[in-house]
Amino acid sequence: MNARGTWSPDALAVRAAEAGTRADRILRASVDDLFLPDAARLGDRTRLTLHQMLRAMVAAIANDLRHQVAGQVGERGAAILTDHGRTFDRVVRAGTLRDDALIAEVIARVRQDLIGQALPIAVGSPDIPSLLVQLATSVDPGVAQAAQALLAADSRRRAALEQAQMTEADLPPALRPALVWSVAAAIRDGDDAEIDQALVAAAERRLATPFAGDGAEDAAMALARAVDARIAERAILLLDALGDRRLGLFIAVIAHGLRLSFGQVRAMTLEPDDDRLWLALRALELDRPVIARIGLALADADPARDIESLADQLDAIAAVSPAAARVALAPLALPDDFRRAIAALASASPTRPRGRDGEGAWR
Incomplete structure (x- = not known):
């Protein structure tokens, strides 16, 4: 824009080029979104919460770094103190x-929290305290x-989700590290x-x-270890955890029972089409009615789940x-590096050794 408040030809050309590039970028993103399979598409609330959490995370880091720098260099740091x-x-x-690893972790946390919040409440009556309250007053x-520690942690987590x-x-x-240094x-x-x-210095x-x-x-996980549910107790504990909307405890009980990590069981629990969850429940010796009740509770909380498909598979499960089931899940208990090495070898193109065939010819 020149001194008289009008756009110069050069400025108009630059703005037109920028607008064209921006329009192309938006079109490509819209086309990508159009052809996304339904299984890969985030729900509106998940997308909104994810975006807000990422913004809050970046803002928290940035504000801390700015204040630290201001304390070191005073007014000379004012340029970076304004966002x-x-x-x-x-x-x-x-x-x-x-x-991939960062966004997968944040998506998993958001989905776990939203599904947990949407689980149907199944408390017997107003006079019966919730599962966690009962455990918090245990004689053990x-x-x-x-x-009590999980009650406090869940309270903080739910407050964070609301905000x-x-x-x-x-x-x-x-x-x-990558996130802090990028901010x-x-x-x-x-x-x-x-x-x-x-x-x-501030980032370090x-x-x-x-x-x-x-x-x-x-x-x-600490509560799952402390309870250390036996086979006869697991079904009740898992159903009560879902009925109390404690999806984290549900995941932890399975993880402890199978000696897997929380993250591994969380992944199979959150993925609507992951049959490993049903294998995990069978590995814990849960029967058909209990698996059906768990599947129904998760389907009520997550519209992406196909409850009819689960009903068709229940007999086979x-x-x-x-x-x-334990044999099928055994590879998950191996160290991550070992499993990656095994997967890399399995995906490599097999080489057929050269040797003599039955007629003595080399092949």
Whole structure:
């Protein structure tokens, strides 16, 4: 725009080119979205909550780094103390939030929380306390303490969901550095060696701080270990956990019973078409009626599940012996690196060894 407030030809050309590029980008994204299979499409609430949580996570890191830098360099750091609404967009453009492991973890947490919130409540009567309250008053001090810790952690998690908040402290340690450093780069404004050094120190301090997060997964696993449900108790405990809307405890009880990680069981529980969940329930020696009740509760909470398909498979699922189910799931208990190595070998093209055939010819 020139001094008289009109656009110059050059400026108009630049704006037209930018608008064309933006329109092309939006069109490509719309086409990609149009042909997404239904199984890969996020629900509207999941998408909204996910976006809000990612924004909150980036903002929390950025605000902490800015305040730390301000404390070191004073007014000279004022340039990076004002967000101007650019930090999140810069982190998105950098591609950090498109990291498969990072986004998979955040999506899993959001889906677990939303499905847990939507589970049908199945408390017997107003006079009967919920499962977790009963466990919190157990005569076993280990069980009582673990249940109280989960009550507190779940309360924090539910408050965070209502406010669409999440901190990178809730992420696995391996995922935190890339995100923190990306935010540090995004809040830079120009090249200033002193400010850069202050940012480095601030990011390193944040990464070195042993954040506790809300601890919901760890608390659920601790309670599952403390209860250590036997075969006869597992069905009741799993059904009560779902009826109490404690999906994390449901996952933890299965994980403890099969000696798998929370993340592995969470993945098979959240995926609507993952038959491994039914194998896991058979491996725990749950019978057909219990599996049907679990499937119905999850279907009520997650519209993506096909309850009719499960009904058609129930007889086949129940026919799988617990021993066979445990054998089928055994590879999950192997170390991650070992399983990846096995998968890499299995996916490699097999080479047929050269040798003599029956007639003595080389092949």
